[in-house]
Amino acid sequence: MFGSSPIPFYLILVNGYLFLLMFLSRDQDQQSNWVVPDWQFLLLGVVGGGLGGLLGQWVFNQKKDKLRYKVCFILGAILSGLLLLSTYAK
Structure with missing residues (x-):
């Protein structure tokens, strides 16, 4: 499914985990x-979870006003794209 590279699997895990963490944080913060x-x-945002973080910001309306989150999540999304490009550009 992912070929010989573990990078896509890693990116799915880290993005999914960050998205889930944002949900749990919002849910626990309310309770x-x-x-x-x-x-x-x-x-997690910087090490490749940027897409999950950006999606979590949008879906759960959390951490939207803090610039450092936006910067880290965007950098992580760029890193994810570069990793995928380097994996499949061969």
């Missing part, structure tokens, strides 16, 4: 004082 630390969102 209790528990929140996911900012560094987790930012780190």
Whole structure:
């Protein structure tokens, strides 16, 4: 399905995890004082989870006003695109 490269599988996992984390954070924030630390969102966004983060911002209306999230998620989305391009451009 993914060929010989683990990169697409990794990107699906990290984007899905960040999207799920944004959902859980929003849900928990409404029910209790528990929140996911900012560094987790930012780190996952930069290491390739940018698309999941951008989608989570749009769907859950979270972290939209903070510039650092936008920058990290956009950088992560660009990184994902470059990784996929390098994988399939051979």
